Amino acid sequence: MGTETQIGTPSRAIVSLPSLLGVFLLLAAGTYAAFVYAPTEATMGLIQRIFYFHIASGWTFFVSFFLVFVGSVAFLRTRAAKWDWLTVASAEVGVAFVTVVLVTGPIWAKPVWGIWWTWDARITSTFMLWVLFVSYLVLRTLIDDPERRGVVSAVFAIFACLDVPMVYFSIWWFRTQHPQPVIGGGGSLDPKMWQATMVCWAAMLAVMAVLIRVRYRLEALRSEVDAIRLEASRHTR
Amino acid sequence: MAAPHASLPNVGPNGSSNGGLQISYSGIEKRYGMRMALRGVSLEIEAGECVALVGHNGSGKTTLLKITALLARPSGGQISFSSGTSPLSTGDVKHRIGMVAHHTLVYDELTAEENLVFFAKLFDLPDPVARARQSLAPVGLARRADDLVRTFSRGMRQRLAIARALLASPQLLLFDEPAAGLDPEGQQWLGATLANLHAGGCTIVMSTHGRNETQGSVTRAIRLEGGEVTHDSGPKGDPYGVLAMAAVRETAEGDAR
Amino acid sequence: MSLAHSTATILAKELRTEFRSRELLGTTIVFVLIVIVLFSFTFDPTSSESRRFGPGLLWLSFLFAGSLMLQPSFLREQTNDTLAALRLAPIDPFSILAGKMAANFLFLLLVELILLPVFAVMYNTAILPVLPELVLVLALGTIGLATTGTVFSAVSAQARLRELLLPLLLLPVLAPVLIASTEATAAILRDPSELSRVWVTFLVAFDVIFLTATWLVGEYLLEE
Numbered sequence: 001m002g003t004e005t006q007i008g009t010p011s012r013a014i015v016s017l018p019s020l021l022g023v024f025l026l027l028a029a030g031t032y033a034a035f036v037y038a039p040t041e042a043t044m045g046l047i048q049r050i051f052y053f054h055i056a057s058g059w060t061f062f063v064s065f066f067l068v069f070v071g072s073v074a075f076l077r078t079r080a081a082k083w084d085w086l087t088v089a090s091a092e093v094g095v096a097f098v099t100v101v102l103v104t105g106p107i108w109a110k111p112v113w114g115i116w117w118t119w120d121a122r123i124t125s126t127f128m129l130w131v132l133f134v135s136y137l138v139l140r141t142l143i144d145d146p147e148r149r150g151v152v153s154a155v156f157a158i159f160a161c162l163d164v165p166m167v168y169f170s171i172w173w174f175r176t177q178h179p180q181p182v183i184g185g186g187g188s189l190d191p192k193m194w195q196a197t198m199v200c201w202a203a204m205l206a207v208m209a210v211l212i213r214v215r216y217r218l219e220a221l222r223s224e225v226d227a228i229r230l231e232a233s234r235h236t237r
Numbered sequence: 238m239a240a241p242h243a244s245l246p247n248v249g250p251n252g253s254s255n256g257g258l259q260i261s262y263s264g265i266e267k268r269y270g271m272r273m274a275l276r277g278v279s280l281e282i283e284a285g286e287c288v289a290l291v292g293h294n295g296s297g298k299t300t301l302l303k304i305t306a307l308l309a310r311p312s313g314g315q316i317s318f319s320s321g322t323s324p325l326s327t328g329d330v331k332h333r334i335g336m337v338a339h340h341t342l343v344y345d346e347l348t349a350e351e352n353l354v355f356f357a358k359l360f361d362l363p364d365p366v367a368r369a370r371q372s373l374a375p376v377g378l379a380r381r382a383d384d385l386v387r388t389f390s391r392g393m394r395q396r397l398a399i400a401r402a403l404l405a406s407p408q409l410l411l412f413d414e415p416a417a418g419l420d421p422e423g424q425q426w427l428g429a430t431l432a433n434l435h436a437g438g439c440t441i442v443m444s445t446h447g448r449n450e451t452q453g454s455v456t457r458a459i460r461l462e463g464g465e466v467t468h469d470s471g472p473k474g475d476p477y478g479v480l481a482m483a484a485v486r487e488t489a490e491g492d493a494r
Numbered sequence: 495m496s497l498a499h500s501t502a503t504i505l506a507k508e509l510r511t512e513f514r515s516r517e518l519l520g521t522t523i524v525f526v527l528i529v530i531v532l533f534s535f536t537f538d539p540t541s542s543e544s545r546r547f548g549p550g551l552l553w554l555s556f557l558f559a560g561s562l563m564l565q566p567s568f569l570r571e572q573t574n575d576t577l578a579a580l581r582l583a584p585i586d587p588f589s590i591l592a593g594k595m596a597a598n599f600l601f602l603l604l605v606e607l608i609l610l611p612v613f614a615v616m617y618n619t620a621i622l623p624v625l626p627e628l629v630l631v632l633a634l635g636t637i638g639l640a641t642t643g644t645v646f647s648a649v650s651a652q653a654r655l656r657e658l659l660l661p662l663l664l665l666p667v668l669a670p671v672l673i674a675s676t677e678a679t680a681a682i683l684r685d686p687s688e689l690s691r692v693w694v695t696f697l698v699a700f701d702v703i704f705l706t707a708t709w710l711v712g713e714y715l716l717e718e
Binding site for chain 3: 303306307308328331332334336338340341345346347351359360361401
């Protein structure tokens with residue numbers, strides 16, 4: 001599987017201090033932007049501020065989705081374990097962000113529109129995405145051999161990723177044929193709101209990067225442990 | 238189990254053999270998850286050899302056979318084949334290999350003849366139906382041609398599996414513990430079959446626990462342990478030393494358990 | 495051996511196996527009927543409601559049935575390790591998938607065509623005037639179902655809990671096919687009947703994309 005056995009390296013911090021500080025700063029900036037900098041929305045009031053994190057999480061998820069696709073293809077072609085590590089890390093972090101979207105949505109919707117949930121195009125598609133990526137993770141837990149797990153889940157991931165635009169389009173076109181009152185959106189954004197959104201997105205991306213890095217390192221360390229065990233078993237014969 | 242009365246199988250129904258394949262293993266490694274099944278196996282097997290792979294379960298025999306059959310890709314190292322002096326590509330090699338594995342590799346839901354016709358077609362053999370029919374007689378299954386394999390005994394399935402392996406007149410035959418599950422009569426038949434195939438010039442590699450009946454034609458014995466070659470009697474040497482030692486070790490380990 | 499030839503050989507073998515016992519065919523048909531009946535209990539359809547929900551019910555039950563009967567596709571090759579026998583043969587590994595996809599497609603289409611008149615009777619729908627269009631949509635949706643289902647059968651055969659895993663993986667991925675096929679069928683059965691260009695094109699696109707994906711990465715599922 002192409003793992004590098006580095007026995008005896010000094011312990012490295014999983015995330016360097018400067019990058020952690022950077023993330024905290026960005027998060028602070030994003031929180032400030034969302035809660036202080038951006039003006040209060042006219043009709044929805046204070047609760048609307050959750051929108052910044054909601055939308056930023058959504059966009060961030062798409063980045064991790066892209067990473068899952070790239071990682072899966074790369075792993076199938078090169079069989080280098082690091083691509084498998086990247087794929088599973090991105091998938092898990094991605095699921096976390098979609099969950100944030102699915103949870104912040106109803107929190108926002110209930111006070112503003114009076115309902116927790118509606119089956120409009122966006123929510124339904126987002127939920128489908130959540131299901132697809134959770135399925136990927138479930139599949140991984142059900143295959144024991146690491147090499148087969150990587151290959152089989154990569155094939156599934158590719159199919160799931162190709163399915164995503166299909167899901168979006170079919171749900172969207174269905175909704176245009178069978179329209180429903182749409183919640184959450186419409187109206188133009190104040191330039192300050194745009195800026196707040198961008199800052200929040202940058203913060204979310206930074207959090208994503210750190211989380212993926214941590215998860216990636218965890219997977220890499222697991223591989224190292226396996227390799228060390230392999231070496232050990234060889235010498236105790 | 239009715240004794241097979243027909244003549245023993247040649248290398249192929251058309252009778253002629255093209256000589257066996259030569260195999261070259263260079264640093265073959267195979268990793269399954271955390272387990273190292275093969276650790277750096279390097280061997281040269283010459284045309285026409287009858288090689289017995291011995292060793293207990295988990296020693297890497299089956300893995301080596303799978304890699305030889307091109308069913309599994311080595312995690313490291315290389316395997317190459319040649320016929321006569323010309324090296325062969327993967328596509329070429331598959332036509333020339335027959336394998337009898339631990340499982341029967343035939344469909345229970347089809348008849349014996351349907352199975353053979355199916356595989357004859359996949360191997361691109363001319364006149365697959367005739368070929369299939371011809372292959373059943375030498376293994377004594379001609380009268381059961383239209384019976385579903387589901388109704389066959391273990392010995393009959395083994396014979397069908399061998400007929401399947403011989404369909405394309407292979408130059409290399411791989412057997413994974415062929416005697417397992419056969420009664421003494423069946424084992425005797427198997428030994429005679431192997432002798433006949435060996436006489437036809439086919440290269441044979443088989444994994445065995447060192448049972449007697451199949452040993453008759455063995456020209457070389459290689460012992461695997463923990464994925465490595467520990468003993469090799471070599472192409473010109475006497476295999477019985479290694480075989481005997483393997484048998485003794487088997488008994489000792491069996492007693493120890 | 496050419497891809498077409500080996501695919502055809504494998505297809506013939508699959509069909510022979512399926513139709514020799516016919517137990518799977520019968521079971522699948524009965525299962526779809528049960529699903530349709532159960533759905534009708536959950537709401538009490540008047541005639542116009544039946545027409546609204548009918549196509550969705552039909553396709554939903556096809557999906558459920560498919561996700562169950564596609565399971566044996568690769569499991570069958572595990573009993574005597576016949577998958578190894580197929581891989582030993584000098585054929586393009588993709589033909590193993592293609593042969594099974596084609597067999598599953600024909601099998602599922604047969605189930606659907608048998609059930610179509612039953613559906614017409616239960617939901618008081620006239621299908622004869624629009625039969626060609628209906629069969630087209632059935633075929634396009636079933637291609638998507640058979641392609642993805644066969645691939646996922648190979649996927650789940652290598653995992654634990656495979657009977658549960660196949661529907662778990664298959665149903666979400668096929669949601670677009672469900673939507674498109676249902677909408678297209680509904681449009682055909684509406685008065686006046688129309689063949690929805692958008693949905694038919696969508697189904698064709700889905701089939702092409704997923705067939706291509708299978709061709710590109712499917713054979714990785716078969717190796718050891």
